[in-house]
Amino acid sequence: AQSVTQPDIHITVSEGASLELRCNYSYGATPYLFWYVQSPGQGLQLLLKYFSGDTLVQGIKGFEAEFKRSQSSFNLRKPSVHWSDAAEYFCAVGPSSYMEYGNKLVFGAGTILRVKS
Amino acid sequence: GAGVSQTPSNKVTEKGKYVELRCDPISGHTALYWYRQSLGQGPEFLIYFQGTGAADDSGLPNDRFFAVRPEGSVSTLKIQRTERGDSAVYLCASSLIGGTVPKEQYFGPGTRLTVT
Numbered sequence: 001a002q003s004v005t006q007p008d009i010h011i012t013v014s015e016g017a018s019l020e021l022r023c024n025y026s027y028g029a030t031p032y033l034f035w036y037v038q039s040p041g042q043g044l045q046l047l048l049k050y051f052s053g054d055t056l057v058q059g060i061k062g063f064e065a066e067f068k069r070s071q072s073s074f075n076l077r078k079p080s081v082h083w084s085d086a087a088e089y090f091c092a093v094g095p096s097s098y099m100e101y102g103n104k105l106v107f108g109a110g111t112i113l114r115v116k117s
Numbered sequence: 118g119a120g121v122s123q124t125p126s127n128k129v130t131e132k133g134k135y136v137e138l139r140c141d142p143i144s145g146h147t148a149l150y151w152y153r154q155s156l157g158q159g160p161e162f163l164i165y166f167q168g169t170g171a172a173d174d175s176g177l178p179n180d181r182f183f184a185v186r187p188e189g190s191v192s193t194l195k196i197q198r199t200e201r202g203d204s205a206v207y208l209c210a211s212s213l214i215g216g217t218v219p220k221e222q223y224f225g226p227g228t229r230l231t232v233t
Contacts, residue, residue, distance in 0.1 A: 004159070032219055043121065043224035044160070044208070051218050090159050094219050103212075103219030104150065104173060107159030 002027045002093050004108035012114040013081050021076040021111050023091030032094040033074040034105065035065055039087045047089075050074060061085070086115045119143065121225035123209050129231045130199055138194040138228045142211030149192050150222060151184055152208040160208050166192060167214060199232045206230070 003026040013019050025031055032051050036044040048059025055067040065076045074091060089112075092105040122141040130136050142149050148167055152160035162176040166186045174184075181199075186192040196203055206229050210222040 006159075036224075041226065043226045044210075045224075046221055049221070092159075103222075104162045104165055104176075105152075105160075105222065106162070107152075109157065109159050 002031070002095070002106045004091050004093050004106055006089075006091055006108035006111050008111045009109070010112045010114065012116060015083050015115050015117050016080050019076075019078045019081045019085070019113070021089050021091075021113070023074045023076065023108060024072050025074065025091070025093045026072065027093055027095075030069070032103065033065075033067060034092040034094065035059065035063070035074075035076050036090045036092060036107075037061075037087050038090065038110075044090065047076070081113075081115055083115045083117060086113055088112045121209055121211055121223050123207075123225040123228050125228060126226065127229045127231075129233060132199060132201060132232055134199050136196050136199055136230065138196075138207050138230070140192045140194070140209030140211075140225060142190065142192070142209070143223055144190075146211035146213055146223070147189070148212045148214045148220070148222075149186060150210040150212075151192070151194050152210065154206045154208055154227070156205070163194070196230075199230075201232045204230055204232045 005024045034049045035047040038044050047063050050057050050067045088110045090110045091108045094103040124139045151163040154160045164184050165173040168189045181197045184194045206227040208227045210224045212220040212222045
Protein backbone atom coordinates (compact mmCIF):
# COMPACT_ATOMS: atom_id res chain seq x y z
CA ALA A 1 0.00 0.00 0.00
CA GLN A 2 1.11 3.51 -0.67
CA SER A 3 2.08 5.71 2.27
CA VAL A 4 3.63 9.11 2.81
CA THR A 5 5.61 10.24 5.83
CA GLN A 6 6.28 13.84 6.71
CA PRO A 7 8.56 13.58 9.74
CA ASP A 8 8.24 17.19 10.87
CA ILE A 9 4.90 18.27 12.32
CA HIS A 10 6.04 21.87 12.83
CA ILE A 11 8.92 23.87 11.43
CA THR A 12 9.82 27.45 12.28
CA VAL A 13 12.16 29.46 10.09
CA SER A 14 13.17 33.09 10.01
CA GLU A 15 12.00 35.24 7.16
CA GLY A 16 14.65 35.19 4.43
CA ALA A 17 16.11 31.89 5.57
CA SER A 18 16.10 28.76 3.45
CA LEU A 19 13.54 26.02 3.91
CA GLU A 20 13.45 22.28 3.42
CA LEU A 21 10.38 20.18 4.20
CA ARG A 22 10.90 16.45 4.21
CA CYS A 23 8.74 13.82 2.55
CA ASN A 24 9.31 10.08 2.31
CA TYR A 25 7.01 7.75 0.45
CA SER A 26 6.43 4.05 0.20
CA TYR A 27 5.33 2.72 -3.15
CA GLY A 28 6.16 -0.32 -5.23
CA ALA A 29 7.00 1.53 -8.44
CA THR A 30 7.89 5.05 -9.42
CA PRO A 31 5.09 7.16 -8.07
CA TYR A 32 3.63 10.43 -9.07
CA LEU A 33 4.50 12.93 -6.34
CA PHE A 34 2.90 16.20 -5.37
CA TRP A 35 3.27 19.03 -2.89
CA TYR A 36 0.21 21.00 -1.85
CA VAL A 37 -0.09 24.05 0.40
CA GLN A 38 -3.10 24.81 2.59
CA SER A 39 -3.63 28.22 4.15
CA PRO A 40 -6.27 28.69 6.86
CA GLY A 41 -9.73 28.75 5.33
CA GLN A 42 -8.34 27.98 1.89
CA GLY A 43 -8.45 24.90 -0.25
CA LEU A 44 -5.38 22.89 -1.10
CA GLN A 45 -3.26 24.49 -3.78
CA LEU A 46 -0.84 22.51 -5.91
CA LEU A 47 2.73 23.79 -5.61
CA LEU A 48 4.46 21.29 -7.89
CA LYS A 49 4.39 17.74 -9.17
CA TYR A 50 6.78 15.07 -10.36
CA PHE A 51 5.83 12.50 -12.96
CA SER A 52 9.06 11.59 -14.74
CA GLY A 53 12.19 13.07 -16.26
CA ASP A 54 14.24 15.70 -14.50
CA THR A 55 14.28 14.88 -10.80
CA LEU A 56 14.42 18.54 -9.80
CA VAL A 57 11.06 20.15 -10.38
CA GLN A 58 10.15 23.79 -10.15
CA GLY A 59 6.85 24.98 -8.83
CA ILE A 60 4.96 28.13 -8.08
CA LYS A 61 5.91 30.74 -5.49
CA GLY A 62 9.61 29.95 -5.84
CA PHE A 63 9.38 26.39 -4.52
CA GLU A 64 11.25 23.41 -5.89
CA ALA A 65 11.45 19.74 -4.98
CA GLU A 66 13.89 16.97 -5.73
CA PHE A 67 12.92 13.35 -6.31
CA LYS A 68 15.50 10.91 -4.96
CA ARG A 69 14.58 7.34 -5.79
CA SER A 70 17.36 5.82 -3.68
CA GLN A 71 16.03 7.59 -0.58
CA SER A 72 12.33 7.38 -1.49
CA SER A 73 12.19 11.10 -0.82
CA PHE A 74 10.65 14.16 -2.40
CA ASN A 75 11.75 17.09 -0.26
CA LEU A 76 10.41 20.58 -0.81
CA ARG A 77 12.78 23.53 -0.77
CA LYS A 78 12.75 27.28 -1.01
CA PRO A 79 15.90 29.43 -0.89
CA SER A 80 14.35 32.40 0.90
CA VAL A 81 11.13 32.17 2.88
CA HIS A 82 8.59 35.00 2.98
CA TRP A 83 6.14 35.62 5.81
CA SER A 84 3.31 34.78 3.41
CA ASP A 85 4.65 31.22 3.11
CA ALA A 86 3.35 30.40 6.58
CA ALA A 87 0.84 27.61 5.99
CA GLU A 88 0.52 23.83 6.15
CA TYR A 89 2.27 21.78 3.50
CA PHE A 90 1.22 18.33 2.35
CA CYS A 91 3.16 15.81 0.34
CA ALA A 92 1.05 13.34 -1.65
CA VAL A 93 1.63 10.29 -3.80
CA GLY A 94 -0.43 8.89 -6.64
CA PRO A 95 -0.10 5.68 -8.65
CA SER A 96 2.19 5.82 -11.65
CA SER A 97 0.56 3.09 -13.68
CA TYR A 98 -1.52 4.27 -16.54
CA MET A 99 -4.92 5.12 -15.22
CA GLU A 100 -7.67 5.89 -17.59
CA TYR A 101 -9.99 6.90 -14.81
CA GLY A 102 -8.25 9.39 -12.58
CA ASN A 103 -5.80 9.29 -9.73
CA LYS A 104 -6.62 9.15 -6.02
CA LEU A 105 -4.00 10.70 -3.84
CA VAL A 106 -2.49 9.49 -0.57
CA PHE A 107 -1.41 12.39 1.62
CA GLY A 108 1.08 12.76 4.42
CA ALA A 109 0.01 14.24 7.75
CA GLY A 110 1.36 17.66 6.84
CA THR A 111 4.02 20.05 8.12
CA ILE A 112 3.01 23.38 9.60
CA LEU A 113 5.43 26.12 8.63
CA ARG A 114 5.79 29.14 10.88
CA VAL A 115 7.79 32.14 9.72
CA LYS A 116 9.27 34.49 12.28
CA SER A 117 10.32 38.01 11.46
CA GLY B 118 -13.05 31.03 -13.87
CA ALA B 119 -14.92 29.65 -10.90
CA GLY B 120 -13.18 27.05 -8.82
CA VAL B 121 -14.60 24.16 -6.86
CA SER B 122 -17.24 25.32 -4.41
CA GLN B 123 -18.61 23.52 -1.39
CA THR B 124 -21.64 24.22 0.72
CA PRO B 125 -22.16 24.72 3.53
CA SER B 126 -18.77 25.95 4.71
CA ASN B 127 -19.66 24.90 8.24
CA LYS B 128 -22.18 22.41 9.52
CA VAL B 129 -22.96 21.63 13.14
CA THR B 130 -25.25 18.70 13.77
CA GLU B 131 -26.28 16.49 16.65
CA LYS B 132 -25.18 12.92 16.98
CA GLY B 133 -27.55 10.62 15.14
CA LYS B 134 -28.73 13.20 12.60
CA TYR B 135 -28.44 13.01 8.82
CA VAL B 136 -26.33 15.52 6.86
CA GLU B 137 -25.72 16.34 3.23
CA LEU B 138 -22.62 18.10 1.95
CA ARG B 139 -22.59 19.57 -1.53
CA CYS B 140 -19.79 19.99 -4.05
CA ASP B 141 -19.87 22.01 -7.28
CA PRO B 142 -16.89 21.03 -9.42
CA ILE B 143 -15.19 23.09 -12.06
CA SER B 144 -17.29 23.11 -15.19
CA GLY B 145 -16.19 20.42 -17.62
CA HIS B 146 -14.31 18.35 -15.05
CA THR B 147 -15.38 14.75 -15.43
CA ALA B 148 -13.59 13.46 -12.34
CA LEU B 149 -14.76 14.34 -8.84
CA TYR B 150 -13.20 13.24 -5.57
CA TRP B 151 -14.21 13.42 -1.93
CA TYR B 152 -11.60 13.42 0.82
CA ARG B 153 -11.91 13.72 4.59
CA GLN B 154 -9.39 15.62 6.67
CA SER B 155 -9.43 15.00 10.40
CA LEU B 156 -7.68 17.34 12.82
CA GLY B 157 -3.93 17.08 12.50
CA GLN B 158 -4.10 14.70 9.56
CA GLY B 159 -3.73 14.91 5.84
CA PRO B 160 -6.73 14.42 3.56
CA GLU B 161 -7.92 10.84 3.26
CA PHE B 162 -9.59 9.55 0.10
CA LEU B 163 -13.25 8.62 0.34
CA ILE B 164 -14.73 8.19 -3.13
CA TYR B 165 -14.09 9.03 -6.76
CA PHE B 166 -16.62 9.67 -9.53
CA GLN B 167 -16.04 9.54 -13.23
CA GLY B 168 -19.12 11.13 -14.69
CA THR B 169 -22.18 9.90 -12.85
CA GLY B 170 -20.77 6.64 -11.56
CA ALA B 171 -18.61 5.95 -8.55
CA ALA B 172 -15.45 4.45 -10.03
CA ASP B 173 -13.81 3.87 -6.64
CA ASP B 174 -15.59 4.02 -3.28
CA SER B 175 -12.97 2.08 -1.36
CA GLY B 176 -12.36 4.92 1.06
CA LEU B 177 -15.88 5.20 2.44
CA PRO B 178 -15.52 4.16 6.09
CA ASN B 179 -18.85 2.34 6.44
CA ASP B 180 -22.36 2.15 5.02
CA ARG B 181 -23.46 5.31 6.80
CA PHE B 182 -21.58 7.23 4.11
CA PHE B 183 -22.96 7.53 0.62
CA ALA B 184 -22.33 9.90 -2.28
CA VAL B 185 -24.13 10.64 -5.52
CA ARG B 186 -23.49 12.59 -8.68
CA PRO B 187 -26.71 12.10 -10.65
CA GLU B 188 -26.01 14.41 -13.58
CA GLY B 189 -22.25 14.15 -13.69
CA SER B 190 -21.69 17.58 -12.22
CA VAL B 191 -22.75 18.45 -8.67
CA SER B 192 -22.10 15.80 -6.05
CA THR B 193 -23.64 15.27 -2.63
CA LEU B 194 -21.97 13.39 0.19
CA LYS B 195 -24.56 11.96 2.57
CA ILE B 196 -23.88 10.81 6.09
CA GLN B 197 -26.54 8.95 8.07
CA ARG B 198 -26.72 8.58 11.83
CA THR B 199 -23.77 10.88 12.35
CA GLU B 200 -21.25 10.08 15.06
CA ARG B 201 -18.83 12.38 16.88
CA GLY B 202 -16.00 10.64 15.04
CA ASP B 203 -17.37 11.94 11.75
CA SER B 204 -16.31 15.46 12.74
CA ALA B 205 -13.77 16.59 10.15
CA VAL B 206 -13.29 18.82 7.15
CA TYR B 207 -14.74 17.23 4.03
CA LEU B 208 -12.88 18.24 0.89
CA CYS B 209 -14.03 17.94 -2.67
CA ALA B 210 -11.75 18.04 -5.69
CA SER B 211 -12.29 17.83 -9.43
CA SER B 212 -10.11 17.22 -12.43
CA LEU B 213 -10.08 16.46 -16.11
CA ILE B 214 -9.33 12.89 -17.13
CA GLY B 215 -7.62 11.20 -20.02
CA GLY B 216 -4.09 10.86 -21.33
CA THR B 217 -1.26 9.02 -19.67
CA VAL B 218 -0.47 11.26 -16.73
CA PRO B 219 -2.75 12.23 -13.87
CA LYS B 220 -4.51 15.51 -14.22
CA GLU B 221 -4.24 18.12 -11.49
CA GLN B 222 -6.91 17.91 -8.83
CA TYR B 223 -8.41 21.27 -7.89
CA PHE B 224 -9.69 21.40 -4.34
CA GLY B 225 -12.57 23.29 -2.82
CA PRO B 226 -12.34 25.10 0.53
CA GLY B 227 -14.06 22.24 2.34
CA THR B 228 -17.02 21.80 4.64
CA ARG B 229 -16.21 21.68 8.34
CA LEU B 230 -18.58 19.18 9.94
CA THR B 231 -18.96 19.16 13.71
CA VAL B 232 -21.05 16.46 15.35
CA THR B 233 -22.04 17.30 18.93
